[in-house]
Amino acid sequence: MRRVALVGAGLSRFGVRAAGFRELLAEAGQACFASVPHVTPKDIEGLVVGAVLPERAAFQSHIAPLAAETLGIQPRKLSARTEHMCASGSVGIRYAYAFIAAGLADIVMVLGVEKLNLPNMGEAVLNMGAGVDRDWEACFGLTAPPAFALAAQLHMAEYGTTEEQLAQVAVKNHTHSSKNPHAHFQNGVTLDAVVCSRMIASPLRLFMCSPITDGAAAVILASEERARDMTDKPVFIRGTGQAVHGFSVSSLDPDYASWPAMKQAAGDAYAMAGIRASALDFAEVHDCFAIAEIIAYEELGFCSKGEGGPFAAEGRSDYGGDVVVNPRGGLMGCGHPLGATGVAQGVEAFWQLRGEAGERQVPEAHIGLTHNNSGMGEHVVMIYGRE
Amino acid sequence: MSEYFRAIDPFPLQSSKNTRLTPFYEALRSQKLLTTFCPRCALRHWPPRVVCPECLAARLDWVDLPSRGTVHAYTIQDTGVPPGFPRPLIFAVVLVEGLRIFTRLVETEPTQVERGCTVRLCPSAVGWDPEGDERYVPTFALVQENA
Numbered sequence: 097m098r099r100v101a102l103v104g105a106g107l108s109r110f111g112v113r114a115a116g117f118r119e120l121l122a123e124a125g126q127a128c129f130a131s132v133p134h135v136t137p138k139d140i141e142g143l144v145v146g147a148v149l150p151e152r153a154a155f156q157s158h159i160a161p162l163a164a165e166t167l168g169i170q171p172r173k174l175s176a177r178t179e180h181m182c183a184s185g186s187v188g189i190r191y192a193y194a195f196i197a198a199g200l201a202d203i204v205m206v207l208g209v210e211k212l213n214l215p216n217m218g219e220a221v222l223n224m225g226a227g228v229d230r231d232w233e234a235c236f237g238l239t240a241p242p243a244f245a246l247a248a249q250l251h252m253a254e255y256g257t258t259e260e261q262l263a264q265v266a267v268k269n270h271t272h273s274s275k276n277p278h279a280h281f282q283n284g285v286t287l288d289a290v291v292c293s294r295m296i297a298s299p300l301r302l303f304m305c306s307p308i309t310d311g312a313a314a315v316i317l318a319s320e321e322r323a324r325d326m327t328d329k330p331v332f333i334r335g336t337g338q339a340v341h342g343f344s345v346s347s348l349d350p351d352y353a354s355w356p357a358m359k360q361a362a363g364d365a366y367a368m369a370g371i372r373a374s375a376l377d378f379a380e381v382h383d384c385f386a387i388a389e390i391i392a393y394e395e396l397g398f399c400s401k402g403e404g405g406p407f408a409a410e411g412r413s414d415y416g417g418d419v420v421v422n423p424r425g426g427l428m429g430c431g432h433p434l435g436a437t438g439v440a441q442g443v444e445a446f447w448q449l450r451g452e453a454g455e456r457q458v459p460e461a462h463i464g465l466t467h468n469n470s471g472m473g474e475h476v477v478m479i480y481g482r483e
Numbered sequence: 484m485s486e487y488f489r490a491i492d493p494f495p496l497q498s499s500k501n502t503r504l505t506p507f508y509e510a511l512r513s514q515k516l517l518t519t520f521c522p523r524c525a526l527r528h529w530p531p532r533v534v535c536p537e538c539l540a541a542r543l544d545w546v547d548l549p550s551r552g553t554v555h556a557y558t559i560q561d562t563g564v565p566p567g568f569p570r571p572l573i574f575a576v577v578l579v580e581g582l583r584i585f586t587r588l589v590e591t592e593p594t595q596v597e598r599g600c601t602v603r604l605c606p607s608a609v610g611w612d613p614e615g616d617e618r619y620v621p622t623f624a625l626v627q628e629n630a
Contacts, residue, residue, distance in 0.1 A: 218565070218566035219566070221563055221564075221565050221566070222493070222565040222566055222567075224565075225493050225565055226493075229530075230493055230494075230495060231495040231530070232530045232585065233585060234493040235493055235494045235495060235609065235620045236572070236574065236585075236586065236587035236620060236622065237493075237564060237565050237567075237568035237572050237587065238574065238585075238587075239563065239565060241560065241563060242558045242560045242572065242574040243574075245558035245560070245574075246556045246557070246558055246574065246575075246576055248558075249556040249557065249558055249598075250555075250556045253556070253598065294561070294562055295559075295561050295562065296560065296561070296562045296563055297558045297559065297560040297561075297562075297563075297574075298558050298559045298560075299558075300558075302562070344530070344585065345576065345585040346529055346530060346576075346582075346583050346584060346585045348583075350583065352556075352576070
């Protein structure tokens with residue numbers, strides 16, 4: 097297989113945006129091309145677009161050709177949309193990676209885009225139920241917060257994780273996003289404000305949850321040979337893994353505060369990269385809710401099972417700790433425009449590994465991980481490195 | 484607009500025109516809980532299946548489940564409840580003879596729910612299907628002797 101690198105990356109501003117679906121993807125696409133001046137839309141041989149809810153939120157399917165036309169791209173090797181709920185963006189990066197590694201294309205763009213905020217926010221909330229099992233979950237009114245709240249309840253009961261530890265994860269990520277000009281939330285938040293914020297689904301309070309966010313992200317991937325012509329600082333995909341153990345809450349592991357599919361995806365990615373967790377300088381993990389980041393520490397191998405709460409409380413996931421987790425601010429700080437999130441994690445890895453992350457730069461970042469999930473039993477892990 | 488929501492509401496279509504799981508929903512209407520059993524694997528499923536996920540057999544038997552279970556974990560959602568659903572929503576994982584059933588508790592005071600408490604099947608009507616039959620979903624309720 098050929099080696100594959102990111103050569104360009106760009107984001108739209110994330111937030112409640114006065115912009116439509118097409119405008120958001122155009123913004124990210126423009127920013128991405130601006131980051132790699134030697135590449136024009138006509139050089140792009142393939143386009144993969146991650147998007148989850150355009151049929152409901154924008155009354156629009158047929159997304160990849162729409163995005164191509166918007167950006168002046170005429171794909172000749174690959175054109176596809178990926179939909180895998182919250183992991184759609186990372187799944188798209190894996191497609192592009194595989195196509196290039198196999199020699200079927202040399203240069204592929206991956207876009208992730210989501211327009212979630214609508215004039216009728218009730219409809220925006222109802223739409224989120226489309227990502228769970230209609231027959232056995234959505235019919236009860238389930239959306240993501242209570243599903244992850246159940247895992248939090250079990251984690252607290254089984255391992256003694258506390259509400260304060262959940263809050264500390266939220267404070268860390270909001271502090272990080274205060275240094276990210278693309279983030280939905282840039283004001284930071286205090287521990288008091290988190291533990292006094294409105295209860296969403298017990299024990300998860302407002303600031304322990306990612307918000308409903310509009311946004312888009314884009315990266316350009318190329319074969320190593322082409323990448324070296326385009327930039328002095330390619331960022332290589334060193335490893336990747338994906339595992340799906342179950343779709344619905346009822347089919348999760350009996351201890352649903354343990355997510356073995358994440359451990360499996362990470363194990364495959366580490367083996368492919370030839371590294372251990374201790375080699376990582378940073379990790380962008382899927383903190384859709386604070387409990388998810390705590391479980392991620394455990395399943396990614398940063399600490400042992402049940403130690404995720406203390407790991408956060410002792411600052412081991414912050415600057416100066418074992419590994420900087422979510423330097424961009426994660427989903428809690430940046431927002432979670434579903435299809436865009438996995439691609440935005442790749443954008444952050446690109447900036448961190450090129451030393452272009454500004455105030456939130458992780459010192460001497462050589463290798464980093466991204467983790468994107470689409471449910472508690474479905475996980476994607478990518479490992480990116482300078483070499 | 485109401486027609487639009489009705490066409491794509493989040494509730495399963497339950498008549499035999501739309502699903503092979505109609506026996507489950509008919510039993511639910513009479514306050515009984517069924518699930519599928521694969522005779523080849525000697526495996527009981529939850530939720531009911533149209534094929535056995537272990538051997539892919541499509542010939543599955545219907546078996547009765549007890550209508551009582553215990554709460555393994557629960558959460559109370561106050562904010563961000565989808566339109567058309569009551570507030571607050573109490574979601575729970577309920578253990579019924581070793582099966583983990585994700586469900587919602589109804590007719591229940593949120594402050595009285597605890598891990599390990601006993602709940603009973605209490606199906607909820609959720610709206611008519613295109614054939615004009617009321618549809619039900621398998622919600623549970625707290626058994627009062629817990630309180």
